[in-house]
Amino acid sequence: MDVLKIKNFWKIFKQNKLGVVGLIILLIFVFLAIFAPLLARFPSLTTGAGEAFLNPSFKHLLGTDNLGRDLYSELLFGARITLVVSFIAVITSTVVGVLFGSIAGYYGGIIDSILMRITEIFLVIPPIFLALVLVAIFGANITNMIIVISVLSWPQTARLVRAEILSLKERPYCKAAIATGESDFKIIFSELVPNTMTTIIVNLSLTQATAILIESALSFLGFGDSSMVSWGLMLNNAQEFFRQSWFMVFFPGMSIFLVVLSLNLVGEGLNDVFNPRRKK
């Protein structure tokens, strides 16, 4: 049964209850992000919408922060940043990663050595450190954040794809393709990479989860785009006000947690579909 066909895919995926839960949570957040302007009570970053440190009420569903901003509205707008930034970063890094990984894996030799050394370097440099330095040098805005996160994420994807290609390369059908006289380009992208699709897809959701954690960490440390709301930024703001309001900490953080969790659950679900385990 070909699991890349939607009908078959869904049949197996829905058996994984946690995966389905994750998908639902994810879709809810996507919905909230898309319709944020309609759902929010107040436009983004409106100080003084209410008194400071209000508890959740009907007017302010999740309360207010130290400057009287409506937490509920801030949260909705924050969702947009988080999801958009991470999504674009993931797509970019996956494309780059697949390109590099497949070429390095197929040709081996110098290209491969270079790739392996690059991925090792990225493994050794603590990601946040590199991100902070880059943001400090080039400035903290949305575009740079996306670029920085992409730069941090592509080596992992490249490594994964390279490993798959290395093993697929040894399969007789690849040798047969060479023997038939197929061009290298066609072999890599028409024979080999399609067989890595399952790995790439699972990797997509897991990479996005990581991307969100990096983005919020950067914002939390104060190095995100300060002109826009972001959940990490909200937590940064909340750092001084533990005693006054724990809502300021709880809601943004819980949102990050739920989105990341849902992505990881979906990733697990995808993994179960593509690499079924034998159980009774």
Added chain:
Amino acid sequence: MNLRNPLLKIENLKMHINTYEGKIKAVDGVNLELFAGEIIGIVGESGSGKSMTSRTILKLLPEGGEVISGKITFKGRDILQSSEEEIRTIRGSKISFIFQNPATFLNPVLKIGDQIIENIILHQKIKKKKANESAIRLLTDVGLRNVDKIIDCYPHQLSGGMQQRAMIAMAISCNPDLIIADECTTALDVTTQLQILNLLKDISKKINISIIIITHNLAVVAYLCTRTYVMHEGKTIEEAKTNDLFFDPKHDYTKKLLKSSRIINEEKFYSTEGESEILKVDGIKKIFRLPRTKDPLNAVDNVSFKLKEGEIFGIAGESGSGKTTIANLLMGLLNVTSGEITFLNKEINEFVKKDRKKFRKNIQMIFQSPFGSLNPRKTIGSILSLPINIHFKNTKDKTKEKVLELLTMVELVPPEIFFDRHPHELSGGEQQRVAIARAISTEPKLIISDEAVASLDTSIRVDILNLLKRINKKTKVSLIMISHDLSVLKNMCTRIAIMHLGKIVEIGKKEEIFLNPKHEYTKSLLTATLQIPNKERQTHDK
């Protein structure tokens, strides 16, 4: 020998395995008796249930395994009704196993001595020092030397043959009544195989141990076993004294199995040869550098031979002889370190550079494993269309027509149905036929077959070999058959080259090789290669 009460009796055993994809009837009605001191065989193709039956004897069921019905009696004790604790006292002490591949069946992080002693201490409850002495004695008994060093070695430091001897030492360490040997020589090379089988024979005589030999190889059974059971689809379908089995089989399946194995021994086929020489290999060498030590490995060492149009040529050798490397060199997948290969009167490197397409069109390869030969994401039609589209200018319809023709030629009918299928929907034999179709699709002058039938069941093997012969007759394509199995080569080839450690030690017409071998290695290969008895010969004893 106690003829009245069997040591082991299996009655109507049925065992099912519950898997993710459904229920598998692994054992579906097995009846067996074994008397003390006997060596019996259980023979069958892959999936016949022979291994599963043996594991059930010791209640070593796989994940999801469940005994549905039946009875197993060992020395009067009802195995299936016994508790796990009671069975554990039998495992390793009264009944022990020898498995197929000692490299994976020995724990890589424990020393050899430790793994043997563990068994002794558990069952005989003696102190470590005494157990150590026993271990040393056992390892010597199984024919190993430098035993004190081996005790402290880890499995990966020993060769395959030595590892298997260590496993045997482990199995006999507590003086068992029964040893079950599950394909225990399949992973070894031919010469070592014979040594191990002889070792088992000796042990059985000396210590009066009964042995059950489980194998797919009829020749092994002919060599060792007095009685044999034949299994098919989970059932024991025939049982007879070995001689009777080979000369007077009762069940249809047994007859079919024997016929396939015997046909492979036929010598009657000769290929239709043309006059022109299409391939000349002149003194080629291929040296690899070992990854860690950078020592040179002479994979191919000064090999020369020629090939005529339409000829079927064989290259025989065990693993490590260099035969696959030669295939890769001929295909241009690897470069020679020195020497020259001339194909269709052009030097290969030149050929590949200047006229890559023509080169690739004229030389094709069939690989060993049918699984992995075909891209799982593509349809059969798409796989076969590709080479045609690369090398011939056709319209889409013409290509499809050609593909359907090919499918018919390899006897995959009706071809329209196979066109749209994916590889995983086909059986091993069917996939191999597709691989053959792909090889002939470019109308090549030379096809190299690297162990093309090794992973197929015996009954299918014959069909595939016959298919290749028909294609050779029809299209006059030359074939190079590479195999470790001399009977396959005997069946197909006009001339055969014997390879050992990278060199061709002997080359000549097949009759000369088989009836009058000159080189020492050829001789030892031939004697070690067990033959199943046919009407002209009797089971030979060594």
Added chain:
Amino acid sequence: MNYSYLVKRGIQIIPVVFGILIISFLMIHLAPGDAVFMFIGESGADPEFEAAIRTRLGLDKSLFEQFILYIKGIFSGDLGRSFVLNEDVSKIIFDRAIPTIILMLSSISFGAIFGILIGVYAASKPYSMRDNISMVIALFLYSLPNFWLGQMLIIVFSVNWGLLPVSGMESMILGDKSFLFDRFTHLVLPTITLGSTLAAFVMRFVRSSMIDVLGQDYILTAKSKGLSERKIFFKHALKNALLPVITYIGLRLGYMLSGAVVIESVFGWPGLGLLMLDALFERDYPLIMGLFIVISLSVTIITFIVDILYTYLDPRIRLK
């Protein structure tokens, strides 16, 4: 002792080290604006002083020559001088390293032990209730943003219940508490926060490694010898399964340091992470780059050491 393998690994590090140096060099010079300001700060200085600095730092030479000077400097321990703090960068880093080392050691120990225990527990009955729950716990743990976990723990344990200190590494006034106890209470929450992510990953890794090992052929051999489940699990399986965990933890080192920056910020822990953040705010470029190099090289060297440790422990590599 397999020296050839060691040498080979040693040689493999060199390009990585080189790469790190090149990256940091490039970052300094690719930054928008004049590189001089990275060294002397952005406060307007008089042109003569600027020119003198330029010559002294060799900024008037070719890029390649600058790079050579740069490398020479680093290997002789000269990481430049922080104009903000008016001290040698190497000294600053050296003074602030210990708190981070303490935090890392304690978090790694906590994470590894906790992770291994639960991973082994989960693997003892694969696909059972205990396994599923353990893996869900792991999933939750590594989905948590660790800074949020830290904040929530502070709110619960320090603000609301007053059990543990809010921040810092030590109390200003010891009172009647012992020195060690004080240090310990300050260490608890940061350790749990930083260690929990590692624990989650180790849990999953150990569990899958164990299940993998339990499916190996040699386990069947062990069963066929009549060994008890317990013995097979602990003697035959565990050693094989835990061996790669060491390398795995080595691999997570970079990520852990990454987390340490954030955790130090949440807890006000006076280590290198906090130092980095201060340096970034102050635009103290020499210190920033110095920290970058020191940390990256440290991880490289430690990973190498972990590798050596592994080769010693795995008989397949240690011998022949």
